[in-house]
Amino acid sequence: MIPLSYYLLLSGILFICGVLGFLIKRNIITIFMSIELMLNGVNLSFVAFAAQWHALSGQVFVFFVMVVAAAEAAVGLAIIIAVYRTRETLNVDRVNLLKL
Amino acid sequence: MLHLILFLFFGTICVAGAINLLVQSHPINSALSLIVVMASLAAEYLLLGAEFVAAVQVLVYAGAIMVLFVITIMLLNAGKEERTKGSRVATLIGVPGVVLGGVLVAWTLLHRPDRLSFPVGALKGDPGDIARLLFHDFLLPFEVTSVLILIAIMGAVVLASRPEPVGRPVHTSPRPRETRELVATEKDRP
Known part of the structure; x- marks a missing residue:
């Protein structure tokens, strides 16, 4: 018997690592990976609650989160490639103008 | 155990x-x-x-x-x-705030009076139950996400495709200064 709080704690730790990476990292790709880490933490708590309350729909929601994450990764990485083509940098501090 | x-x-x-x-x-x-x-x-x-x-x-x-x-x-x-200064607000307020929030969440979870466990x-x-749920109860969200991912694929192709080749009149946004200088020096070369 593993307490539910352990799973929620692990999920919280993952989410906090993602937020910290989002705040302190300067590379745009690493920031994007931190967002994926946050999504993974949320997915873990979805599955844990689904097991707790015997509701399989929690696991179905994980699939929807995964689909949205895949779409977000595809579009986001395309945006990163476009930014790199015009700016030739991946540092978010150097991308500070909307116009060229 | x-x-x-x-x-x-x-x-x-x-x-x-x-x-x-x-x-x-x-x-x-x-x-x-x-x-x-x-x-x-x-x-x-x-x-x-x-x-x-x-x-x-x-x-x-x-x-x-x-x-x-x-x-x-x-x-x-x-x-x-490369290490740049970054946002000072994010480092000074954000990081301690996030750590404090994490400690609060951990404390709340570990001090629950009734420890939920399963x-x-x-x-x-198993896949059968999930498929029954996905294709019966959640059919509309499923179809909507398929449309979403189709749009995402098209957006990614449009965004990541190469800009117009040089030579034709360029309708896209002007190039950054460094690139323009590089092109000029290459053209000046005999």
Whole structure:
């Protein structure tokens, strides 16, 4: 018997690592990976609650989160490639103008 | 007891990978440690009895999405992260705030009077049940996400496609100054 709080704690730790990476990292790709880490933490708590309350729909929601994450990764990485083509940098501090 | 040991083992790997993602300065190392995090999360899903979610986690997350990341890092030849000053507000207020919030959440979860717990594998997350739910109760959201991912694919193709080749009148936004100078010097060469 593993307490539910352990799973929620692990999920919280993952989410906090993602937020910290989002705040302190300067590379745009690493920031994007931190967002994926946050999504993974949320997915873990979805599955844990689904097991707790015997509701399989929690696991179905994980699939929807995964689909949205895949779409977000595809579009986001395309945006990163476009930014790199015009700016030739991946540092978010150097991308500070909307116009060229 | 064995389940608890397995949970702690994979949880430790998971947290170590997440911290390694923060510590590493090269993005490719961060990407590889994110793969470790996702693979160990799949093991945690297996401990919860969610077999299909674990398989999809390995296939989609650790497979497809991370391949996208690694390919982008290699395509852009992303080097070591350069340390700039960054946002002072984010470092001074954001980081302590996040740590404080995390400690609060942990304290609340671990000091619950009634510790919710559940037997491992109590819920059968086999593909048949999930498919019945996905294609019956959640049919409309399923179709909507398929439209979403179609739009995302088209957007990614449009965004990442090469701009107009030089020679034709360029209707897109002007190039940055460095590139323009580079083109000029190449043209001046006999």
